[in-house]
Amino acid sequence: MVQRYMPCSQHGSIIVTSQLSDMRDVTTCSILIGGISSQEEALDLLIHYLRNKAVDRDEGKAVINVIGSLPIAIAHAAGVINQTCCSLPDFAKSFKERSDPTTVWLGDKPLTISQYERSFAAVFDWALATLDPPVRGILECLAFLDPKGIPEDMIFAPQRPEILEFLYTSQGPGPLKVKKQLISRHLVESQAADPESISNGSAPQATSPIYPALLVHRSVQQMLLFKLDQNPGTRELRFRQTFDLLRMAxxxxxxxxxxxxxxxxxxxxxxxxxxxxxxxxxxxxxxxxxxxxxxxxxxxxxxxxxxxxxxxxxxxxxxxxxxxxxxxxxxxxxxxxxxxxxxxxxxxxxxxxxxxxxxx
Structure with missing residues (x-):
């Protein structure tokens, strides 16, 4: 399959990109395309794509706060800002309206991601389509919670079966499979507990939790909520399940x-x-x-x-x-x-x- 792409000279490389993290096991080298861990690095990427704009870093950080740290989401958002010539504060403010974020993500593919085969929305739809139905149900519940840190024990504690019955049936995926599918498709990230915080007995902090947590990319959360808005029955069910999880915790x-x-x-x-x-x-x-x-x-x-x-x-x-x-x-x-x-x-x-x- 790759023969026609082989370099003509004796030296060269083939770069294969995939949303499947398991691909790294059959390659000699891999570059992870997850969220950027540092807000400063995410801001630098945004500024890179805003080629002709004088960017105030505080205003840029406000944009990163509402779109999250996925590189393709940052590039997509920057392209929309370039096309519409809007200011960074106006762009960030528009995300306070429920419909505006989806207008950004579902619009035409901007030039900043023209080299990618799929738009951000298409990448998201592909990732959702490959999830098992129970796993997608969990993800839809996560969309209503704080994307910066959702305690894992609220979702996967032993007393939760009566709320998420589809997770713990004999045919259900179980917690490990749920996390594997969500993390491998870069829909969520896992944040481990900080051993130092545990030993010090300090209170939980979003940036240094004493409990394992799931983080949802803001752009993914916005797309999930938009899709739930299109199906009021499912949205009502997931909202109530999410409430029950919180009420128990x-x-x-x-x-x-x-x-x-x-x-x-x-x-x-x-x-x-x-x-x-x-x-x-x-x-x-x-x-x-x-x-x-x-x-x-x-x-x-x-x-x-x-x-x-x-x-x-x-x-x-x-x-x-x-x-x-x-x-x-x-x-x-x-x-x-x-x-x-x-x-x-x-x-x-x-x-x-x-x-x-x-x-x-």
């Missing part, structure tokens, strides 16, 4: 309002993913069906925020939870979940002072 607040400071490390581990799930509630392509258990989760996280004096976005989250109660409960229903939520809201208002409800 996140402790509940004390019904007696006792301090939960002994559980702070557990909350800190899962708060980023709860925030990500919440972002999908308030910014959906079409609204999700509200349910009371979601209010309880947001109330528990709100109570943790109050104990830690974390005010950024806390009242907005709690007010969203109160709106859900208004939608699913009768006006005269003294439900304990609503009562507990109002206590947490009142705690924030008491700290904020007079007229806080209108201004928090």
């Amino acid at each position: 996140v402790p509940k607040q004390s019904p007696y309002r006792a301090p939960i400071n002994h559980l702070w490390p557990v909350y800190e581990k899962y708060v980023p993913s709860v925030r990500s799930l919440y972002h999908n509630i308030i910014n959906p392509a079409t609204p999700f069906k509200p349910f009371l258990e979601l209010v309880e989760l947001l109330s528990d996280i709100g109570n943790y925020f109050w104990e830690r004096n974390i005010t950024n976005g806390s009242m907005e989250m709690l007010q969203t939870a109160e709106n859900i109660c208004t939608e699913v409960l009768d006006p005269d229903d003294p439900h304990p979940v609503l009562s507990g939520l109002l206590v947490v809201i009142a705690s924030f208002e008491l700290n904020a002072g007079p007229d806080s409800r209108a201004s928090c």
Whole structure:
């Protein structure tokens, strides 16, 4: 097959590219095409493709933060910026709208990746098509969580079979096969625990976790959410499964309002993913069906925020939870979940002072 590509001289090389990481076992040398680990290196690649632009590095970092570190995604995004002549802040801002990221990824292939046979969307579709259905189901759940670090034990802990029943059946793929398929296709990356953090007993950090975590490329997450938006039934199912995984992992607040400071490390581990799930509630392509258990989760996280004096976005989250109660409960229903939520809201208002409800 490769005979016609053989060099005419005595010395030469053939470079074969593939999305299959197993190809490295049949080659003498391989170049990994995963995500770039350093934000500075990712930024340098973006600047390289923005040939005629004077790039402010802070503005460039804002773009990297929203598109992720996959080289083909960076090259594709830079090509779109070149074609549209938009500023970097405007490009980054456009990703706050649910539909705009997919407009970028699904558009015509820009010149910056003209040497590639496939566009970014085509590469993504190929990777998805080769996944077993249960593995794709796991990946669709991951799309609702924090892409910078999803604790593996939240997905693969032994008590999860009733939520992800398709994973643990006799015909199911099992955790090892799930991770193998996702990682080998560069849809996620695995981040090992930091032994030094474990020995020091330090709190979990996104950049140096004391627990194994899965990282999802932001561009992959955006494409997954777009595809789920096209299938509301599957999206609702995956959203509920993702919620159930979080609910099982996140402790509940004390019904007696006792301090939960002994559980702070557990909350800190899962708060980023709860925030990500919440972002999908308030910014959906079409609204999700509200349910009371979601209010309880947001109330528990709100109570943790109050104990830690974390005010950024806390009242907005709690007010969203109160709106859900208004939608699913009768006006005269003294439900304990609503009562507990109002206590947490009142705690924030008491700290904020007079007229806080209108201004928090």
